[in-house]
Amino acid sequence: MRHILSILLENEAGALSRIVGLFSQRAFNIESLTVAPTDDNTLSRITIATIGDDRVLEQIVKQVNKLVDVIKITDLTKRKHVERELLLVKVAAVSDKSRTEVKRISDIFRGAIVDIGKQIYTIELTGSSDKLTAFIETLNNETEIIESVRSGCVGIARGEKALRV
Amino acid sequence: MTTELFTGAEMVVKALSALKVKYIFGYPGGSVLDLYDAIFQQDEIEHILVRHEQAATHMADGYTRATGKVGVVLATSGPGATNCVTGIATAYMDSIPMVILAGQVPTALIGNDAFQETDIVGCTRPIIKHSFNCRDLADIPNVIAKAFYIANTGRPGPVVIELPKDLLIPQNKAPFHIETNVKMRSYNPNIKGHPKQIRKAVKTINEAKKLVVYSGGGIVLADAAALLTQLVETLKAPITNTLMGLGGISGLHENFIGMLGMHGSVEANKTMANADVILALGVRFDDRVTNNVEKFCPNATIIHVDIDPTSISKTINAHVPVVGLVDVVMQQILDELVATKFTPNEAALQDWWQQIHLWRDMRHVGYKQVVGEKIKPQRVIEAMYKITKGEAYVASDVGQHQMFAAQYYPFAKPRQWINSGGAGTMGFGLPAAMGAKLAFPDKHVICITGDGSIQMNIQELSTCMQYSLPVVIITLNNRSLGMVRQWQDMVYDGRHASSYMESLPDFIKLAEAYGHVGIKIDTLDELDSKLEQAFNIKNKLVFVDVLVDEKEHVYPMQIRQGAIDDMWVSKGVKA
Numbered sequence A: 001m002r003h004i005l006s007i008l009l010e011n012e013a014g015a016l017s018r019i020v021g022l023f024s025q026r027a028f029n030i031e032s033l034t035v036a037p038t039d040d041n042t043l044s045r046i047t048i049a050t051i052g053d054d055r056v057l058e059q060i061v062k063q064v065n066k067l068v069d070v071i072k073i074t075d076l077t078k079r080k081h082v083e084r085e086l087l088l089v090k091v092a093a094v095s096d097k098s099r100t101e102v103k104r105i106s107d108i109f110r111g112a113i114v115d116i117g118k119q120i121y122t123i124e125l126t127g128s129s130d131k132l133t134a135f136i137e138t139l140n141n142e143t144e145i146i147e148s149v150r151s152g153c154v155g156i157a158r159g160e161k162a163l164r165v
Numbered sequence B: 001m002t003t004e005l006f007t008g009a010e011m012v013v014k015a016l017s018a019l020k021v022k023y024i025f026g027y028p029g030g031s032v033l034d035l036y037d038a039i040f041q042q043d044e045i046e047h048i049l050v051r052h053e054q055a056a057t058h059m060a061d062g063y064t065r066a067t068g069k070v071g072v073v074l075a076t077s078g079p080g081a082t083n084c085v086t087g088i089a090t091a092y093m094d095s096i097p098m099v100i101l102a103g104q105v106p107t108a109l110i111g112n113d114a115f116q117e118t119d120i121v122g123c124t125r126p127i128i129k130h131s132f133n134c135r136d137l138a139d140i141p142n143v144i145a146k147a148f149y150i151a152n153t154g155r156p157g158p159v160v161i162e163l164p165k166d167l168l169i170p171q172n173k174a175p176f177h178i179e180t181n182v183k184m185r186s187y188n189p190n191i192k193g194h195p196k197q198i199r200k201a202v203k204t205i206n207e208a209k210k211l212v213v214y215s216g217g218g219i220v221l222a223d224a225a226a227l228l229t230q231l232v233e234t235l236k237a238p239i240t241n242t243l244m245g246l247g248g249i250s251g252l253h254e255n256f257i258g259m260l261g262m263h264g265s266v267e268a269n270k271t272m273a274n275a276d277v278i279l280a281l282g283v284r285f286d287d288r289v290t291n292n293v294e295k296f297c298p299n300a301t302i303i304h305v306d307i308d309p310t311s312i313s314k315t316i317n318a319h320v321p322v323v324g325l326v327d328v329v330m331q332q333i334l335d336e337l338v339a340t341k342f343t344p345n346e347a348a349l350q351d352w353w354q355q356i357h358l359w360r361d362m363r364h365v366g367y368k369q370v371v372g373e374k375i376k377p378q379r380v381i382e383a384m385y386k387i388t389k390g391e392a393y394v395a396s397d398v399g400q401h402q403m404f405a406a407q408y409y410p411f412a413k414p415r416q417w418i419n420s421g422g423a424g425t426m427g428f429g430l431p432a433a434m435g436a437k438l439a440f441p442d443k444h445v446i447c448i449t450g451d452g453s454i455q456m457n458i459q460e461l462s463t464c465m466q467y468s469l470p471v472v473i474i475t476l477n478n479r480s481l482g483m484v485r486q487w488q489d490m491v492y493d494g495r496h497a498s499s500y501m502e503s504l505p506d507f508i509k510l511a512e513a514y515g516h517v518g519i520k521i522d523t524l525d526e527l528d529s530k531l532e533q534a535f536n537i538k539n540k541l542v543f544v545d546v547l548v549d550e551k552e553h554v555y556p557m558q559i560r561q562g563a564i565d566d567m568w569v570s571k572g573v574k575a
């Protein structure tokens, strides 16, 4: 099963490498990983999307928690949460027809065309990872994808629940 | 008033003194010369110059295992630091607290492949509890204080501190401030077991008819032997120890049923396999204990007490997990037993013990020594036990000799048995024995070793001379990598690929060349007297080279992939 783990840790040199190292050392899966400082710049927040059964997940959570730099870890998928990922994708838009079609698809998915070249559109889309994947598939049927980049997902719990020190 | 300023090198020494460090085990080199200069100019802390940095880590480790005090290692950047890697891994696997100070090239050169630059923090990342890249001179004291705190609390382990040279040089100074009462928002190890879990544990114990206590290295690390003994006597239960936990209860205690696991006793493994409740204390269900996890003790309810949550339900599912310091939790359990007016179920106990005694009687006589034939290695351990009255510190290397020592030297107290259990590091024994001898110069300290292992850190004979560390080295010389050879006999149809030790040195001459005494023993009739003679030489290191039967195997031995109690008890004979 897919899980989204949110980790709050000290914003210190080497902290990220410990997390990444732990996952590779213990053969835990990483589907995506994002990291950035939080509103408190002594803290970093890492979001990891991973796949594993309950037993593996229990070990991942415990092992991450054991790292001295880590303050908190939570499995967002255990409760109601909001999940978002950002996609930037550059597609071929050579003919009028394909430009119209790309624009139409992008509108349907609520994407925004953020850059236009002679024969290229760059589209920005945010949403759940599933939505991004669906968007890419749809585009792929219509035109040529020249380049794409995904941020990896971030998430936050719904309601009162907050991950903070 | 002006505040006094110190160099980084002076700060290291001042911080270590503030933390009551007596010894540093190390080896100098370019990046740490300023630190050596600072050590030279004071006399609170003694530096022990080893002959190889690996030995510095093992010596610090042996010192720690014998005393409980955190060992400190100092090495230069690059090869000096990388030479420490095996010793750090060894300490890590056995949860031994250690602080390693590693030199580094000046900050401005980091990342340039400068002379003797190695990313030691990167190299050691998977084998440390934590590490610090020190980048600011003023941070040095608090980084050291934090390193000690982290190393020695929770589940202990090694901590590496990287010190770039520009932080140590005389030109750079800062005020000295140290906070020894360390608090960290990201690191707060559990201490007490959760009361609900304690009640559950005691309820489970109360309902048990076939209870066994399985305890390990956690008991030794927590100095919790007295409490463990009290608990076992209250429960009247059988107790088995892991290789790391030997001495956690006296090896002669009537409830002790021997070591368990790969080379454990038949009764220990059978008792585990048939128990209805296992009280696991400071253990981690290592694969050398469980054998095939799928077949592990199917009928047992498992209560698992450990300081490290990751150890719980990692390999074997725990029905009643309790996270906390093992001594604190044992006291909680004892209190709860009193509160619930626990009385042992005598009828069930009688049946259970009767069964255990039957298994014990099944015990195959461990070995047969025929007069006139080659000396059996087990016989040497028994002789050594008698002469030292079971009171020696025994530091072991890795191989058959290690298992024979574990089986035939019943340790009365924790910390007497010093061995590399988790990593199984050959070359550990001699430097570890030196660390113990440094701490306890008046006690018998033995290095039990093999002809293979001893050669992995034999250069330390020179260190022993320099610092007068008269350990007694007993080599069970079977002219082979015995443990490898045993597996080849059992699994590879006796094809002894590279397990012979051809061209062994003359260990006697070698010992003498280093200025020590060498004694060779090759017949049974001289074994006791010559060993006695070795132990009577008090002020010199004695290297005893005992030629033993190279064909002897370690038994009992678990059958691979079987249940915990599927065992060979002698060649071709199953339990």
Ligand SMILES: Cc1ncc(C[n+]2csc(CCOP(=O)(O)OP(=O)(O)O)c2C)c(N)n1
Binding pocket: B397, B398, B399, B400, B401, B402, B424, B425, B426, B427, B449, B450, B451, B452, B453, B454, B476, B478, B480, B481, B482, B483, B484
């Ligand atoms: C550093 C290291 N290399 C290899 C091994 C694998 N190994 C385990 S036991 C052993 C043989 C040890 O021989 P010796 O020290 O003579 O002891 P014996 O088994 O003969 O008593 C070997 C090679 C190890 N444990 N450690």
Ligand SMILES: [Mg+2]
Binding pocket: B399, B450, B451, B452, B476, B477, B478, B479, B480, B481, B482
């Ligand atoms: Mg040997």
